[in-house]
Amino acid sequence: MAVEIYSTDTDSGQISVIRKEGSTYRTVKEIPIGNAPRGGVKFTQDGRGFVSNTSANTVSEIDALTHREVARITVGFGPRGLGIVPGEQFLLVSNSGSNTVSIVDLENRQELRQIAVGRDPRHMMVTADGTAAYVCVWGSSYIAKLDLTGLSEGKPELVRETARIQIGENLHPYSLNFDRSGTRALVACNTGSVVPVIDLASDTVIAKVATEIDGCRAVAFTPDNKYALASLERNNTVAVIDLDTYQVTRSIPVGPGPRGLAIHDPDEALYVSAFARNTPFAPDDDHPQMAHSVTVLNLKGIDLAGDDAVPFEELPVGFGPCSVAVFDTEKAGFQPGKLDAALADLPHAAARQK
Secondary structure, three states: OEEEEEEEEOOOOEEEEEEEEOOEEEEEEEEEOOOOEEEEEEEOOOOEEEEEEOOOOEEEEEEOOOOEEEEEEEOOOOEEEEEEOOOOOEEEEEEOOOOEEEEEEOOOOEEEEEEEOOOOEEEEEEOOOOOEEEEEEHHHOEEEEEEOHHHHHOOHHHOEEEEEEEOOOOOOEEEEEEOOOOOEEEEEEOOOOEEEEEEOOOOEEEEEEEOOOOOEEEEEEOOOOOEEEEEEOOOOEEEEEEOOOOEEEEEEEOOOOEEEEEEEOOOOEEEEEEOOOOOOOOOOOOOOOOOOEEEEEEOOOOOOOOOOOOOEEEEEOOOOEEEEEEEEOOOOOOOHHHHHHHHOOHHHHHHOOO
């Protein structure tokens, strides 16, 4: 089994690509892209990857086979969150500086229009059926629901904001994620020591999970959907949330300033980006875990309701990794044994560019 971990290294202006084969990790590429990339790389099924360049007002397209940037798409000011709409014809981009969400035609790599939302939109999720997107509007402390049904008819002009889900004053929602059933969304908020839970059938907040500190950045879910995992940047932990009781069962130490989360289901490995800027690169007595790294937590066989020690290792990446994503090369139809040869095969790389 071969998978690749993509670290968005904000301060280095690059994407670090780490390949896992068996139990071994190795860095295979550092892909230079635009200025201040943010958010996890979002992939189509055939390996087109997209990531926002917040200070350049563009979205970079990365070829996951050749590990190269192949295009940049101009969008609004301060792009951050991305969502690929099922069918993979359209990409949504939240523009934090324009207070809008862009609709991008992926075939032509062109922005079609922008939809106005509240102040400073951040990260988002698109429903599995492609009918709606939920966008964290950080500056206005609500979740915007966008009706995407017009995209199935090829009519981006019909996309509009249809609901504003109020999650609480001054909570500053940063990101959200759907649970494995697709019935609930948990919201990571920068302020307020709570994780709101939204029922997606009614678009209402049904619970607020108390955490020991504010500064939540991302939420992921275990493969069995029993637990949510929330990164708490200010105390360098991942909180484990029981989805039956909506209570935190334990906190797991990780690298400094955890932000992005990604989980690979088959081996139950959780990847956590350590974003902290003001800590040393190498661990020492005061900072036993490595900054500018991705922490790998092996959750297989771990009782997340108990206090079992969680095996971990740390993978050095570039400076300021804000997010992490996992791309399964075999599921995409790539042949791992031929990946390295493809990197040097420039004519083949060019052929994949449209």
